[in-house]
Amino acid sequence: xPHPPDNACRWSLALHGGAGQLTPETVxxxxxxGAVAGLACALDAGEAVLAAGGAAxxxxxxxxTVLEDxxxxxxxxxxxxxxxxxxxxxxxxxxxxxxxxxxxxGITATRNPVLLARAVMEASPHVLLSGPGADIFSRGQGLAxxxxxxxxxxxxxxxxxxxxxxxxxWFDVDMKYGTVGAVACDNFGHVAxxxxxxxxxxxxxxxxxxxxxxxAGTWADDRxxxxxxxxxxEHFIRAGVAHDIAARVWLGGASLQAAxxxxxxxxxxxxxxxGVIVAAPGGATALAFxxxxxxxxxxxxxxxxxxxxxxx
Numbered sequence: 001x002p003h004p005p006d007n008a009c010r011w012s013l014a015l016h017g018g019a020g021q022l023t024p025e026t027v028x029x030x031x032x033x034g035a036v037a038g039l040a041c042a043l044d045a046g047e048a049v050l051a052a053g054g055a056a057x058x059x060x061x062x063x064x065t066v067l068e069d070x071x072x073x074x075x076x077x078x079x080x081x082x083x084x085x086x087x088x089x090x091x092x093x094x095x096x097x098x099x100x101x102x103x104x105x106g107i108t109a110t111r112n113p114v115l116l117a118r119a120v121m122e123a124s125p126h127v128l129l130s131g132p133g134a135d136i137f138s139r140g141q142g143l144a145x146x147x148x149x150x151x152x153x154x155x156x157x158x159x160x161x162x163x164x165x166x167x168x169x170w171f172d173v174d175m176k177y178g179t180v181g182a183v184a185c186d187n188f189g190h191v192a193x194x195x196x197x198x199x200x201x202x203x204x205x206x207x208x209x210x211x212x213x214x215x216a217g218t219w220a221d222d223r224x225x226x227x228x229x230x231x232x233x234e235h236f237i238r239a240g241v242a243h244d245i246a247a248r249v250w251l252g253g254a255s256l257q258a259a260x261x262x263x264x265x266x267x268x269x270x271x272x273x274x275g276v277i278v279a280a281p282g283g284a285t286a287l288a289f290x291x292x293x294x295x296x297x298x299x300x301x302x303x304x305x306x307x308x309x310x311x312x
Contacts, residue, residue: 018178022293079198209233231274
């Protein structure tokens, strides 16, 4: 592992586990406690990489892998179910050093979708693979596979059954459990972002949200910042939120916080909601959300760890 330079940057890490209708009244204590514990474990994984002088790319992959294995979030194990009762997973990762990126959409059997996204980036000539082809590529790369007995939880079955019982004929966003993501800056001043999701309950027709779309739900560029998004994906796609935030920082000279809030204002203007986490070279981080809460956590060199759910 390379040794950090004498003028090393201050490493930082920020995570999200989804933004939505999260209030003390809507989030049961068991879900709340489980999510907080999951965020803490993900922080541990990412921090261990960064504190040892590792790369931001490795840190975000490590953190998101932990969140994908935790059924308290909507990614990997515990992902929401499509209309037909199956899972369909999306993920993306991006390296701010070179703007190399990889993503996968509509995958069904890779235990950790973020690792498939990274394999697409590092072991293929492509940026985005989807559906059966992505599943074939995953197996060819020797990535761990899993079946419904791993991914599907009783809670997700009940959520889908409730939606179908109401007679709704397309997806229902419960907005209580969401997409997961991580952004980081390492001691070398490089940034990276990773995002992973199961989409929305009851999605149909191969729907794909913003998560695996580079520039919409995920972005990283050492000239500006790394961004991971969560929320109403269609609106984040239309606003190109992740790239918009980076452009406001790089080209407009905006602060991370101002850029994040301005980009989310565009989402709100389109009728959407959600949240973002941002990390910049040098170690600064920011977060913003337009919902009652967002599962979130952050840590930095010499700083206190913070984990929160509700707006207040």
